[in-house]
Amino acid sequence: MADDLGYGDVGYKAVGSGSAVKTPFLDSLAEVSVQMDNHYTLQKCTPTRAALMTGKYTSRTGAQNSIRFKFTPGLPLEHILMPEYLKRCGFATHMVGKWHLGHCKSAYLPHRRGFDSFFGYVALTSQLMTPLHVRDCCTSDLMYNGEPVTVEGNSFESELVARKVNEIIKKHNQSKPLFAYVAFQAVHVPFVEAPEEYRKPYESMLGKVNENRYKLLTMISALDRALENIVGSLKDAEMWEDTLFVFTSDNGGAARAASNWPLRGAKLGYYEGGIRGPTLVHHSSLSSYVSNKMMHITDWLPTIMSAIQCDENLHDIDGVDQWDAIKDESIKTPRNTMLINLLPNSSKPKKSVMEEYKEEMKIFNIGTPAAVRKHDFKLLTVPTHGVWTAPRESTIVSRKPATDTKPLELYNLANDPYEQHEISEEHPEVVKELLEILAEHQKRNVKLKHHLDKAGCSENCGPVLPWLD
The missing domain is CATH 3.40.720.10 (Alkaline Phosphatase, subunit A)
Structure with a gap:
């Protein structure tokens, strides 16, 4: 390794x-x-x-x-x-x-x-x-x-x-x-x-x-x-x-x-x-x-x-x-499904975020850093470190995302392997399903x-x- x-x-x-x-x-x-x-x-x-x-x-x-x-x-x-x-x-x-x-x-x-x-x-x-x-x-x-x-x-x-x-x-x-x-x-x-x-x-x-x-x-x-x-x-x-x-x-x-x-x-x-x-x-x-x-x-x-x-x-x-x-x-x-990680620490999102994601918050606190994948869909909460970094010696230019990250993001990795197109608004039923998976794992989340x-x-x-x- x-x-x-x-x-x-x-x-x-x-x-x-x-x-x-x-x-x-x-x-x-x-x-x-x-x-x-x-x-x-x-x-x-x-x-x-x-x-x-x-x-x-x-x-x-x-x-x-x-x-x-x-x-x-x-x-x-x-x-x-x-x-x-x-x-x-x-x-x-x-x-x-x-x-x-x-x-x-x-x-x-x-x-x-x-x-x-x-x-x-x-x-x-x-x-x-x-x-x-x-x-x-x-x-x-x-x-x-x-x-x-x-x-x-x-x-x-x-x-x-x-x-x-x-x-x-x-x-x-x-x-x-x-x-x-x-x-x-x-x-x-x-x-x-x-x-x-x-x-x-x-x-x-x-x-x-x-x-x-x-x-x-x-x-x-x-x-x-x-x-x-x-x-x-x-x-x-x-x-x-x-x-x-x-x-x-x-x-x-x-x-x-x-x-x-x-x-x-x-x-x-x-x-x-x-x-x-x-x-x-x-x-x-x-x-x-x-x-x-x-x-x-x-x-x-x-x-x-x-x-x-x-x-x-x-x-x-x-x-x-x-x-x-x-x-x-x-x-x-x-x-076909995997929990990528689920941190034990969480915080309440901003009031505006809680209002915007009111239904999602009923299922899982999206202020908890986590990621889960089922089939081709992958969900992230509190996403960070989201740049595309090319080799420094390359002529390819590294780039940042065009827009700020969202508190909750969804990607279809089959169609979008490089996570360029966030699609949570287009697939609310998938977001709900993946949040429910996180909520189940949260029930036995150990905090040392x-x-x-x-x-x-x-x-x-x-x-x-x-x-x-």
Whole structure:
């Protein structure tokens, strides 16, 4: 899983956009994979990771927003996570990279929630693997199974992650199946120049484009090489033919530097550019094709369990098994509806809005940020981050919407995949139906009481360790 990789920031998705991005490995992998072009995540880090691990909508787990440094609690412990299910199916389970699901107590850490080992960071790290200043906190959260780790010499995050994954592959006893969850920090901020070999393709851009864009492109190339190295290790170990390899991003790219072109929106918002990223599925038994079947990040838990033919009972999940639909291009997706997200916080809209949307307010408080899709129709409330951002190096001009966003918006994605034509007034019956779906989910919307705890911030840029044990 990449972090904040834009929909249009891989070569095979950037054709015709004027992007300079170079991802030769991902481009070649896409040619022999199923490209999941209608795959949905959530709007940012924690929600997507929680949905992936639990198979549940985040409105049911309380993980609708990010768990940051100094935050308590974490993803509630009553939820069974993907590695726990896979261990019951006989798998060795390992994680490398970014966790972001809680760390105030040891019980929230990955190696206590189903992973045999965890090498990585609990919240946010620097690409250079140095202590990171986050607001009033200077931290270093790199750890191995809960114990702080320091990295000697110069290390770049993507390269370090690949090395650690390759060590796991080389040491793995192949009499047992292996599950590796690899969660890169790349290409999340802070933007930094990747090592020299990744800068060369973009040197001509220096001084001509936004500096953050230049740095981001070098980071993307480093990520591409890291993925190539991991697959190379699987091939060297003669494991590639039997590996189900899934690549995706946790959300769309950040507006300050990424490209989600031609989709509208960016990370943090519920337009398509904020909740769709490049997604590939590869296995030697799969034929390559571009899939437009609707899939949600919660679907991976039951889909993987189906792929490995494990009959372990999955407890009250929202994900649906997509394995048959992935294997066979002619089979329709079993999913036609999905809750994209439903935040626990809401506010009363302005009096004028409440008057204009009086009937809608009787069904659902449209001051609650939310998004839902059924078939081709998608509804957003309190929409934000709605620009169309082209690559900075392109001759295509980024643009803002011609009119202000409405408190409630409806789009038909079959006719309008780039969300240019708002149609709520034309389809009041659809608006009503989708608001009723949100209202049903609201009935069991969990609100965790996140607290900022200064005890969770180390002094002198020391390691971040569980502080409530």
